[in-house]
Amino acid sequence: MNNFDFYNPTRIVFGDKTIAKLDELLAKDAKVLLLYGGQSAKKTGTLDEVKAALGQRQVAEFGGIEPNPTYETLIKAVEMIKAQSFDFLLAVGGGSVIDGTKFIAAAACFDDEKDPWSILENYGTNITQALPFGSVLTLPATGSEMNNGGVVTHKGKHAKLPFRSPLVYPQFSILDPTKTYTLPERQIANGVVDAFVHTVEQYLTYPVEGMIQDRFAEGILQTLIEVGPKALAEPNNYDVRANLMWSATMALNGLIGAGVPQDWATHMVGHELTAMHGIDHARTLAIVLPGMLQIRKESKAAKLKQYAQRVWHITEGSDDEMIDQAIAKTEEFFQQMGIGTRLSDYDLDEATIEPLTEQLKAHGMVALGENNDVTPEISANVLKLRI
Numbered sequence: 001m002n003n004f005d006f007y008n009p010t011r012i013v014f015g016d017k018t019i020a021k022l023d024e025l026l027a028k029d030a031k032v033l034l035l036y037g038g039q040s041a042k043k044t045g046t047l048d049e050v051k052a053a054l055g056q057r058q059v060a061e062f063g064g065i066e067p068n069p070t071y072e073t074l075i076k077a078v079e080m081i082k083a084q085s086f087d088f089l090l091a092v093g094g095g096s097v098i099d100g101t102k103f104i105a106a107a108a109c110f111d112d113e114k115d116p117w118s119i120l121e122n123y124g125t126n127i128t129q130a131l132p133f134g135s136v137l138t139l140p141a142t143g144s145e146m147n148n149g150g151v152v153t154h155k156g157k158h159a160k161l162p163f164r165s166p167l168v169y170p171q172f173s174i175l176d177p178t179k180t181y182t183l184p185e186r187q188i189a190n191g192v193v194d195a196f197v198h199t200v201e202q203y204l205t206y207p208v209e210g211m212i213q214d215r216f217a218e219g220i221l222q223t224l225i226e227v228g229p230k231a232l233a234e235p236n237n238y239d240v241r242a243n244l245m246w247s248a249t250m251a252l253n254g255l256i257g258a259g260v261p262q263d264w265a266t267h268m269v270g271h272e273l274t275a276m277h278g279i280d281h282a283r284t285l286a287i288v289l290p291g292m293l294q295i296r297k298e299s300k301a302a303k304l305k306q307y308a309q310r311v312w313h314i315t316e317g318s319d320d321e322m323i324d325q326a327i328a329k330t331e332e333f334f335q336q337m338g339i340g341t342r343l344s345d346y347d348l349d350e351a352t353i354e355p356l357t358e359q360l361k362a363h364g365m366v367a368l369g370e371n372n373d374v375t376p377e378i379s380a381n382v383l384k385l386r387i
């Protein structure tokens with residue numbers, strides 16, 4: 001096992017009717033800016049429930065944060081904070097709203113002469129201060145409610161870049177599974193696939209005898225395989241939604257990635273697909289991952305065999321046959337969740353590949369993966385498999 005430094009300060013308040021605990025979690029004199037996405041938080045009553053729990057505190061709202069949060073929208077919230085001196089941010093929504101809030105929290109502390117987009121260009125290394133914030137999670141998917149990373153899209157630059165900083169952990173996150181009952185099937189399916197691929201990116205690399213991390217990761221993957229289809233079929237099943245929500249959080253709160261190599265090449269290629277073609281993040285992952293595993297199965301062979309045996313219970317055939325079956329089972333699971341796994345499912349063809357490869361180069365994504373050996377050319381070969 002590799003050396004590691006694991007730190008996660010986020011308090012999780014989990015369960016039904018836990019939004020009421022906001023009153024205990026925030027200072028009585030906090031001046032709060034609520035941040036959310038579309039109209040669903042209002043229509044479902046969640047936003048009113050949050051405001052009721054905040055009581056007599058000063059509260060204002062900023063809505064309209066997109067499913068792939070854009071710099072152009074987020075910077076308006078930064079301007080609002082600087083003009084009105086809010087001292088606490090509260091994200092109400094899924095990973096995109098929380099990611100956006102992390103960027104806003106950091107950018108609001110930048111001097112006016114500094115370019116906030118430099119946070120993304122420097123992957124968060126230039127963050128020196130951030131406003132405190134919390135979250136009320138309504139969509140299980142990204143794990144942003146319990147980690148220190150985010151992703152922001154700049155429409156003008158056709159760029160989607162990640163950032164990370166220990167200063168943008170949420171102080172707390174409220175996870176009420178009942179808030180997922182009214183979500184569209186598309187969002188639930190996306191959430192399952194997103195959490196699945198997050199886990200795989202930290203698990204399917206090469207062995208370092210991280211036995212606890214492996215077993216945790218395998219448990220998350222098996223849970224998602226079990227509850228994913230049920231979450232679509234039984235939208236009001238509390239236990240199913242609770243296990244889905246907690247799986248998505250545990251998939252990316254740092255625990256299963258501590259002391260083990262991590263990949264993330266699938267995500268970096270997927271980000272470019274979203275930036276260029278507007279495909280849902282999770283769906284880009286479903287396109288890219290099977291090809292990424294197939295092209296790189298030699299370097300990942302030991303963990304892919306373990307994945308085949310422990311997660312998919314494939315125990316017959318040669319190592320290569322078991323690995324191929326496991327990759328096929330992975331793609332079939334995504335399809336079972338109703339998600340297209342080919343570029344052609346999104347009306348894209350081979351003409352997509354060269355411009356995307358150039359974007360990878362432009363954004364410095366030239367040595368991806370756990371071995372830093374995934375070049376833009378290899379990424380292009382992955383995408384050719386996925387037409």
